[in-house]
Amino acid sequence: MNKKSILLHTFCLVVLVNILPLKAQERDLTYEEQIKAFTTDERFYPASIAQIIDHPTIPSPLKHFGTIIGAPGVMHNTSEIYGYYQALAAASDRLMIQQMGTSEEGRAIHLVMISNETTLANADSYKAMLAELADPRKTPSDRAEELIKNGKSVYYLNGGMHSTEMGSPEMLMELAYRLLTDDSEAIKHIRENVIVLINPVSEPDGRDKQVDWYHRYTKFRSEWDDGFPRSTPYWGKYVFHDNNRDGLQITQAITKNIFKIYYHWHPNVMLDLHESVPLLYISTGTGPYNENVDPITVGEWQTIANYEMTSLAAQGLPGVFHWAFYDGWWPGYGVWVANTHNSVGRFYETFGNAGANTYLRDLTKSKYAGDNVTSREWYRPDPASGMVNWSARNNTNYMQAGVLASLTYAADNREGLLKNFYQKGVNNTRFAEKNKIKQFTIPAAQRDPSMAAYLVNQLRAQGIEVHQVLEGEAVGSYLIKLDQPYSKLAYDLLTEQNYPKEAKFPPYDAIAWTLSMLYGVDVEKNEAFTHSPAELELITEEVRYEAKATGEATNYVLDYNAQSKTLSALYALKQYSKNAKAYTSDLSLL
Ligand SMILES: [Zn+2]
DSSP states (O other): OOHHHHHHHHHHHHHHHHHSOOOOOOBOHHHHHHHHHHSSSGGGOOGGGSOOBOOSSSOOHHHHHSSOTTOTTOOOOHHHHHHHHHHHHHHOTTEEEEEEEEOTTSOEEEEEEEOOHHHHHTHHHHHHHHHHHHOTTTSOHHHHHHHHHHOOEEEEEEOOSSTTOTHHHHHHHHHHHHHHHOOSHHHHHHHHHEEEEEESOSSHHHHHHHHHHHHHTGGGOOOTTSSOOOSOSOOSSSOSGGGGGOTTTOOSHHHHHHHHHHHHHOOSEEEEEEEOSSSEEEOOOSSOOOTTSOHHHHHHHHHHHHHHHHHHHHTTOOSEEOSSSOOSOOOOSTTHHHHTTTSEEEEEEEOOOSSSOOEEEEOTTOEETTEETTSOBTTBSSOOOSEEEEOHHHHHHHHHHHHHHHHHHHHHTHHHHHHHHHHHHHHHHTHHHHSSOOEEEEOSOOSSHHHHHHHHHHHHHTTOOOEEEOSSTTTTOEEEESSSTTHHHHHHHHSOOOOOTTOSSOOSSOSOOOHHHHHTOOOEEESSOOSOGGGEEEOOSOOOOOOOOOSOOSOOOOOOSOOTTHHHHHHHHHHHOTTOOOOOOOGGGO
């Protein structure tokens, strides 16, 4: 064959490939029919979840488990759920799974990442781009523009925080399968523009207890209001429902891992999936909003919620609303790590039955912000009816249709979300320029120095930079300068709150949290920067205060100032010497 004919052959081959019709994807009609069958009413059946692809090599939940997601009586525990994601990871290079941590009882906490093959193969470079955008001090605006153009939206879905709210770990498996297998324009659009992060069961200890409880007890009940407890008596190892009140102290594995995922990825949007309010509540909140949340974020709460409301209205779903539930004031919910770190953090409340039974539910007595949930309002244009026959599949449909709308928003507004993320960082680094307070000082001399060290560590756990003074009068003091990416959070945590007296509704949670006051640490507010960078050192490791006993003696005096560690010091003393005795005495009387 001469060169010319090779070229000709190549040309013919290309033409042949191009004229072959694209084979339509096979649909899994059995799966689709079962979705319909387990949905109790046509009104609860959105178009965006109706199609399921019959993929030749990637297992659907039906092929893997033998039942579809939301089938009556079916709830999966963590090993089954993680097993399914591992099967997906083995079958598709559009999904990766990574262990992020371990729960208090030793169960894994995983992160699932989904996008198209090319994006996922370059996941680390997209992660690095977001890290660059996160710190405008290192990223000038022309570089930011480039990153915004080439970056991806990163959308973090948090499942299974509250164990009795059992639907999200189930729904997320079907969502993952859909995102991997469906080649429709709508899903391809999401895959091409968004990296979807899924924490499938953020509280795995609770999940397994609650799944056992369901299979052992509540699965056999036929009425919702029969008085039988639908929750295991206690599900977390140490913390129950208030695992969602740990975002300021960060004490539990669930919170530590949510924060870890945030700092690894800097997701543009975080959505926490809850269940309590009929039929779907989208968080915007009634206000008063936290004063230190960037106005861009407040705008994004409204924009995204209204986008989702509109999309679900177009699919005919009743009972979707925003505004009338929770306020938006307290910054300590798990997902608020996004709001306080320049992203946008939100949640859904869908309607769950604490399991996979179908019950007749009475909504006539449910009120939020003074209005019955069945009333038509500006924020609820199509309310639910008073009595609903509600199934686990209905819950799956609502949650998944909302999430798909939200992912579409993130795909459509990829550049806008990245731009806002960067701009919020810029606003933070310029906070000191506009604000009366420019800096906080934690003086070295403290009544309780170990709590001052604790405060420094807690601020650092929030991603706030703390410097130590190296020389001069204030040597050993710690400074928090308000020209850093999370200045507003530092300001929020170290100043007094002013919850408006005239607020129209009672607060949803705590109204005050000033850490320095909670910990009994003196913190000064400075109206100017007091030190040059050369006089300071950035703290990069955990700070420890170590007390010392000086001198060789048989009796020691401890200068007691109600330090938080006094009691543990007395226990340590007893461990050191069984015969040791401790007395209290007013030294001024000696
Ligand atoms: Zn919840």
